Amino acid sequence: MTTHRGQVRGRGRRRRWPAVAVAGVLVAGAAGWAVAYGPLKPGAEGPVVADPEAVRTAKAFLGRWAAGDLAAAGRLTDxxxxxxxxLRNFTAGLEIAKPVLTAGAARAxxxxxxxxxxxxxxPVAGLGTWSYGSELALARTDAGWRVRWELPLIHPQLNDKQRFKLVQEESEELAAVDRDGKPISAAEHPSLVSVLGLGGGTPRGEVQVVDRVTGEAKGTAVRFGPDPGKGGGPLRTTIDARTQRAAEEALARHARxxxxxxxxxxxxxxxxxxxVNGPSGGFNRAFQGTYAPGSTWKVVTSAALLAKGAVTPRSRVDCPKYLTVGKQFHNVETSEIPDATFxxxxxxxxxxxxxxxxxRLANDEMTVFAKEYFGLGPEWKTGVSSVDAEVPVPADEPEKAASLFGQGRLRTNPLAMASVTATAVSGTFHQPLLVKGTEQPEVATKPLPAGVVAGLRSLMRDTVTDGSAKxxxxxxxxxxxxxxxxxxTEDGNNNGWLVAYDGEIAVACVVEGAESGSGSAGPVLRDLLNELAG
Structure with missing residues (x-):
């Protein structure tokens, strides 16, 4: 694991927590879509480029499959x-409502x-999201390019000898302890009911790999929901009871x-x-929500710009009321800052x-940068079900423009944005962990340059003293x-976001149906951080 850069210091009361070494997990995700730098033909030079028509056929197949137009998807196969x-049996048998399929690299x-x-x-109904990678084979036919139909394209473990089976159950009452080994209960921390399964009755289950003939279980493809502690003991969590209590009280007070x-x-x-989730005990938005991050994403965009030397905090970058890139973009309340610095x-x-x-950034640069430095894109293992961030390559210039300030097809949640904040102000990505003992192979990220970390901390500090987070x-x-x-939506309510850090923690909060981040999430984090400061 790489060493810390830019140690964060605070002047409030320090929270004494024992250090636990945490490693990450790396699962291949989607990046790029036309060229793969794979094996070359003998004597060839450069990348093996897939025929653009083959790529279009593959993407069309994935699009029809994801949209539920399975007849049209079938017509694109041989x-x-x-x-x-x-495809119809696979989706219905596993209670999958709407798959999300993202094209990756192609090779000839x-x-x-x-x-x-x-x-x-x-998305498996009522349980969570099953994430994995697979591959399509394509062949040129008299009718054009077609997907070669084979069972493993749906999932690598699917074949003519084994299939998948969904098994669901309700969890029994779960014993759990906080980071200090002290019991935590549903009565004390109602938000942890939907997260950990405290109190029992929380849906859980697994997708099993079974023999097609006998039905005998051969393994587990994915498991959802809380598991009892290993060896029959209580579930060992990283929760700090004081911070959890303060967060629950602050959210209940201000989310209204x-x-x-x-x-x-x-x-x-x-x-x-x-x-913490509101309402407590309801849907786990904190870990499983899928939200556009709004301007909190400017932390990542700024890191990429600073790391590349594309701007400095003193660079002149005008802030007009409107700017048109295929569509008109504007600021909150159409504000402007003439002759502004970055x-x-x-x-x-x-x-x-x-x-x-x-x-000043290539089309795929934010996707690559977010993965390499912030660990966004690969699957995370926290110990409970969570939904990973999505940072797709923009499809066109308007989408690229929107993605730089956290709109477009970007999807995150408070878990991802708290991690983004921690990485930004320390320089090092640590995959989030909630259940101790969860297997987390090391994730291959790079440390942010020390100058970038210093720049981000200064910008975020100035946002509190002189900017929108006063x-x-x-x-x-x-x-x-x-x-x-x-x-x-264009005419509906917004989601209000705020990310923040003090000397020891990074925190992210989203409130739905809000007018602004500072007005909705701001009071929540103010009360939480004040309480933790003593």
């Missing part, structure tokens, strides 16, 4: 009827063949019945010390300035933050 029937196989990798995220989610984790290890753009959260900087200005210690207001 076995239309069989493909349609199998001779003159008449190609292969394209893809990432699959299958609106749906919301909050995650706080340790900057130095990634251990989750609090996870520092002003960041701390006042100017969207148009970030749109204007789109030409709601936290009275909190003791060196607190930094970034606000975000994410549009859900």
């Amino acid at each position: 076995a239309p009827e069989k493909a349609e029937q199998t 196989e001779g003159e008449a063949g190609a292969r394209l990798a893809f990432a699959a995220r299958m 019945g609106r749906s919301a989610g909050l995650v706080a984790l340790r900057i130095d290890t990634g251990e989750v010390v609090a996870v 520092r002003q753009d960041f701390i006042q959260s100017c969207n148009t300035a970030f749109v204007a900087l789109r030409g 709601v936290l200005a009275g909190v003791p210690g060196e607190v930094g933050a970034k606000t975000g207001t994410a549009e859900v």
Whole structure:
């Protein structure tokens, strides 16, 4: 594991927590879609390029499959009827509502063949998301390119000898302890009911690999929901009871019945010390929500720009009321900052300035940067069911412009954004962990340059003292933050975001149906951080 850079210091009361070494997990995700730098033909030079028509056919097949148009998906294969029937049985038998299928890299196989990798995220009703990777084989036929129909394309473990079976059950009452080994209960921490299964009755289950003939279970493809502690003992968590209690009280006080989610984790290890949802005991938005992150994503965009030397905090980047890139972009309340510096753009959260900087980053640069430095994209293992962040390559210039300030097809949740904040202010990604003992192979991320970390901490600190997060200005210690207001519909309510850090924790909060991040999530984090400061 790489060493810390830019140690974060605070002046509030320190929370004494024992250090636990945490490693990460790396699962191949989707990145790029036309060229793969794979094996070359003998004597060939450069990458093996797949025929663009093959790529289009593969992406069309994935699109029809994801949309539920299985007859159309079948027609793009060399076995239309069989493909349609199998896809229909697979989706219905596992209670998968709407798959999310993301095309990855493609490579040629001779003159008449190609292969394209893809990432699959299958939402299993009432349980969670099943994420895995697979691959399509394509062949050139008289009718054009077609997907070669074979069972493993649906999932690598699916074949003519074994299939999948969904097994569901309700969890029994679960004994769990906090990071200090003290019991935690549903009565004391109602938000942990849906997260850990405290109190029992929480849905859980697994997708089993079974023999097609005998039905005998051969293994488990994915498991959902809480597991009892190993060896029959209590579930050992990383929760800090004091932080959890303070977070639950702050969210209940200020969310005022609106749906919301909050995650706080340790900057130095990634251990989750609090996870709260509103309403408590309801859907686990904090870990399983899928939200556009709004302007909190400018932390990642700024890191990429600073690391590349594309800007400095003193660079002049104008902030006009409007900027048109295929569509018109504007700032909150159509504000403007003439002759602004990048520092002003960041701390006042100017969207148009970030749109204007789109030409300084390649189309896939944010996708690659978010994965390599922030660990976003690969599957995370926290010990409970969670949904991973999605940072797709933009399809066009308007989408690229929107993605730089956290809109477009970006999808995150408080778990991901708390981790983003911790990485930004420490320089090192630590995969979040909630259940101790969860197997987490090391994730291959790079440390952020020390200058980038210093720049981000300064910008986030200035956002509290002089910018859009002044709601936290009275909190003791060196607190930094970034606000975000994410549009859900053009004429509907927004989602209000705020991410922040103090000397030891990074925290992210989203409140649905809000007017702004500072106005909705701001009071929640203010009360939480004040309580933890003493």
